[in-house]
Amino acid sequence: MGRTAPFMNAAFVLNGLLLATGILAVFHTTRELGPPTLRRLSTALLLLIPAGSVLDGLFDLEAMMLHSLGFVLATGTPVVSFLVVGRYFRRIPRWRRFGTLLAIASPLTLALLVAFAVTFTPTAEGMTHGVSGLVQRLLVLEVLAWPAAMGYHAWRRR
Secondary structure, three states, rough: OOOOHHHHHHHHHHHHHHEEEEEEHHHHOOOOOOOHHHHHHHHHOOOOOOHHHHHHHHHHHHHHHHHHHHHHHHHHHHHHHHHHHHHHHOOOOOHHHHHHHHHHHHHHHHHHHHHHHHHHOOOOOHHHHOOOOHHHHHHHHHOOOOHHHHHHHHHHHH
């Protein structure tokens, strides 16, 4: 929407592709360490975050249902995936502390998601005031910070 839409859409898609690559790389470094079934489940659940980003890049606000689905995939699924991935990482000695922190991030993500839902006003008059945009950005920042921290932890521990 607007003149910059192609650039923003491309940024969402590129973000999703790079994030997916990083997530796959992190789990590649732990493939011999944790239970394979839990590793595969953890990988699949975390890949929903970049899938949501790509979906948001492909469908803008004019396709509201698909755009909203992308948002829910990117920011809603971490409520569960952070718990599962945290459990996986807690079984690996050098990742144990990170797994605990990731499990703690799950309720924080839920709180930010609820705060966004409560403050969001999907009407024209809601566009010019309120805090939902700020809460949304905090939610996205928190969700994306964990895969970045995961990548840093894997790189530091290689």
